[in-house]
Amino acid sequence: PSDTSSQAATDPVVPPEILDLARAARRVTVLTGAGMSAESGVPTFRGAEGSLWEEFDPIALASPKGWDEDPELVWAWYAWRMGLARGVDPNAGHRALAQWAAAGDAEVVIATQNIDDLHERAGSDVLAHVHGSLFAVRCSMCDAPYTGEVDIPAEPVQRLEPPLCEECGEYVRPGVVWFGEMLPEGAFDAAVDACLETDLVLVVGTSGIVYPFASLPDIARGHGVPVVEINPADTELSEGVDHVWRATAATALPALVE
Numbered sequence: 001p002s003d004t005s006s007q008a009a010t011d012p013v014v015p016p017e018i019l020d021l022a023r024a025a026r027r028v029t030v031l032t033g034a035g036m037s038a039e040s041g042v043p044t045f046r047g048a049e050g051s052l053w054e055e056f057d058p059i060a061l062a063s064p065k066g067w068d069e070d071p072e073l074v075w076a077w078y079a080w081r082m083g084l085a086r087g088v089d090p091n092a093g094h095r096a097l098a099q100w101a102a103a104g105d106a107e108v109v110i111a112t113q114n115i116d117d118l119h120e121r122a123g124s125d126v127l128a129h130v131h132g133s134l135f136a137v138r139c140s141m142c143d144a145p146y147t148g149e150v151d152i153p154a155e156p157v158q159r160l161e162p163p164l165c166e167e168c169g170e171y172v173r174p175g176v177v178w179f180g181e182m183l184p185e186g187a188f189d190a191a192v193d194a195c196l197e198t199d200l201v202l203v204v205g206t207s208g209i210v211y212p213f214a215s216l217p218d219i220a221r222g223h224g225v226p227v228v229e230i231n232p233a234d235t236e237l238s239e240g241v242d243h244v245w246r247a248t249a250a251t252a253l254p255a256l257v258e
């Protein structure tokens with residue numbers, strides 16, 4: 001891949017070959033990960049200091065086993081993340097994608113791993129939340145959607161009893177996909193289609209570690225679709241994409257869309 005990593009980590013100057021691809025595209029598919037929301041103040045999962053998994057064991061917190069063993073611990077962690085996500089705003093990168101779609105020159109299709117709602121709050125339609133949505137709380141037993149208020153403690157707590165399902169009385173759980181769980185029906189297929197029927201794929205702010213999402217850039221390239229990675233750091237995907245742009249989401253996307 002062409003590599004612009006000799007530029008500063010947050011260089012907002014669009015590499016010309018990436019600008020050409022973006023200008024020519026009638027349809028753009030944007031694949032986003034935790035780095036997309038980092039500049040809004042949502043911690044990423046891996047890598048950065050203060051990232052979520054550095055402090056917590058993901059398998060203990062984001063797996064069916066963890067939930068079975070200690071639902072209060074898991075619920076407390078998600079309640080904390082709900083409060084965090086509610087308390088932040090979309091950043092300039094989220095806004096740029098919404099603006100790009102609104103301008104009407106290209107159709108902009110977003111498939112995200114993020115469980116926050118920052119793309120939507122910036123004004124974008126999201127084709128697929130492949131790892132679910134933090135706020136789509138549902139019953140852990142009967143799957144009924146939970147319509148009650150979720151109590152978010154002002155300070156993070158170690159343990160918190162989950163609310164009870166209005167239908168069957170069991171604990172409710174966050175509407176996210178845990179490790180070892182299937183993705184929401186149709187979400188991954190929709191993301192695959194969006195990577196095949198497009199002129200350009202932008203991969204923004206993901207380490208490319210979690211599957212099957214991490215296979216999407218390869219699926220696009222296998223179909224002849226150019227793939228651009230926007231990420232300040234090297235990732236598992238960097239070797240296999242057409243162009244690498246070492247910049248952050250909130251600096252790169254506004255520069256690209258301008």
Ligand code: BV8
Pocket residue numbers: 032033034035036038039044045046047048051062113114115131176177178179180181182183204205206207208209210211212230231232233234235247248249250
């Ligand atoms: C499944 C939701 C079928 C909840 C999450 C071995 C090989 C292949 C696959 C597997 C394997 N072993 C196990 C598997 C399957 C497993 C998997 O992929 N494991 C990995 C770890 C190997 N996958 C699954 O289990 C999936 N389901 O396969 O179903 C099945 C079912 C049963 C049995 C068999 C098969 C379900 C996976 C869903 C996991 N759920 N979370 C929650 O959030 O609590 S994962 C979690 O990681 C996050 O949700 C996040 O969405 C996801 C990916 O992380 P990233 O978004 O990439 O974030 P990360 O922190 O890693 O990276 C941040 C990046 O941003 C960095 O690159 C950084 O440089 C960059 N960045 C930082 N700042 C900025 C920036 N970029 C731009 N701008 C900035 N400012």
